[in-house]
Amino acid sequence: MTFKTTLLASTLAIAPIAAMAADLTIGFSQIGSESGWRAAETTVTKQEAEKRGIDLKFADAQQKQENQIKAIRSFIAQGVDAILVAPVVATGWDEVLEEAKDADIPVVLLDRTVDADKSLYLTAVTSDLVHEGRVAGEWLVSEMGDQDCRIVELQGTTGSSPAIDRKKGFEEGIAGHDNLQIVRSQTGDFTRAQGKVVMESFLKAEGGENICALYAHNDDMAVGAIQAIKEAGLKPGEDIKIVAIDAVPDAHKAIAEGEMNATIELTPNMAGPALDALEAYLASGTEPEKWIQTESKLFTSEDDNQAIYDMKKDLGY
Numbered sequence: 008m009t010f011k012t013t014l015l016a017s018t019l020a021i022a023p024i025a026a027m028a029a030d031l032t033i034g035f036s037q038i039g040s041e042s043g044w045r046a047a048e049t050t051v052t053k054q055e056a057e058k059r060g061i062d063l064k065f066a067d068a069q070q071k072q073e074n075q076i077k078a079i080r081s082f083i084a085q086g087v088d089a090i091l092v093a094p095v096v097a098t099g100w101d102e103v104l105e106e107a108k109d110a111d112i113p114v115v116l117l118d119r120t121v122d123a124d125k126s127l128y129l130t131a132v133t134s135d136l137v138h139e140g141r142v143a144g145e146w147l148v149s150e151m152g153d154q155d156c157r158i159v160e161l162q163g164t165t166g167s168s169p170a171i172d173r174k175k176g177f178e179e180g181i182a183g184h185d186n187l188q189i190v191r192s193q194t195g196d197f198t199r200a201q202g203k204v205v206m207e208s209f210l211k212a213e214g215g216e217n218i219c220a221l222y223a224h225n226d227d228m229a230v231g232a233i234q235a236i237k238e239a240g241l242k243p244g245e246d247i248k249i250v251a252i253d254a255v256p257d258a259h260k261a262i263a264e265g266e267m268n269a270t271i272e273l274t275p276n277m278a279g280p281a282l283d284a285l286e287a288y289l290a291s292g293t294e295p296e297k298w299i300q301t302e303s304k305l306f307t308s309e310d311d312n313q314a315i316y317d318m319k320k321d322l323g324y
């Protein structure tokens with residue numbers, strides 16, 4: 008997978024390339040490869056490090072917090088200059104973050120937040136996860152008007168900040184609209200396979216004709232659910248409206264084909280702003296803001312999703 012940096016920068020709102028930081032060694036504890044978005048984030052992070060001359064030590068935690076903690080301890084033992092971590096869940100980080108702090112190694116959080124004292128990390132590069140859920144909820148409100156709508160929700164990984172915040176945001180988005188009701192809500196662990204399995208169980212429990220909309224915390228689960236809806240003899244995007252988050256190419260394709268209705272973009276380039284902040288901090292002690300917020304853009308059938316799909320595929324997404 009090769010991302011063409013300049014094009015990607017203009018289309019996915021990426022920060023400009025920073026000065027080369029020769030001789031920096033940075034550890035990156037990645038969650039795993041649960042989604043298309045995650046795979047893209049891994050690719051972009053490796054490319055951002057390479058173009059800056061950074062030696063990136065990559066550790067795939069295979070969805071397990073214990074593996075992330077081990078990786079962070081190993082980075083500390085190796086004396087890296089800094090650590091990037093995409094934390095699989097929100098809690099349980101205090102001890103290992105203290106250890107990094109005691110070793111004077113700055114930690115930057117990528118794409119998810121943690122429930123820990125802010126002094127334990129340098130900055131967090133994330134979207135506004137609550138806002139993403141709210142945008143999804145508000146989109147459904149405008150789509151349904153006064154019609155009654157029974158909604159099913161596919162949550163992300165239990166205990167992860169996007170699962171918690173995207174749920175909260177969506178509930179805020181539909182609040183006060185009593186015609187919209189979440190009737191089932193269960194985790195699909197951010198994967199396509201689980202999205203399909205859980206959607207099958209929703210369809211069985213509720214009866215497909217009684218479900219009016221699906222809100223999925225990421226596109227991969229929505230794509231899995233689309234398959235389940237089709238196998239149940241229903242038309243995704245028509246019989247069941249679908250809104251999700253990430254804006255991966257397959258979501259644009261599904262919208263272009265009328266099988267999905269909306270998605271909210273999460274840039275896979277968290278590493279650009281993170282490495283800019285780290286390089287400035289390591290070079291001159293410049294403290295970044297505690298939260299570097301990335302953009303969240305809504306895409307619907309009013310956008311040229313086929314063109315966006317082609318463009319993102321061309322970029323190697």
Ligand code: AHR
Pocket residue numbers: 041042043044045118119169197224225226227252253273
């Ligand atoms: O933390 C970001 C989320 O993690 C993405 O929305 C999802 O696809 C991924 O697994």
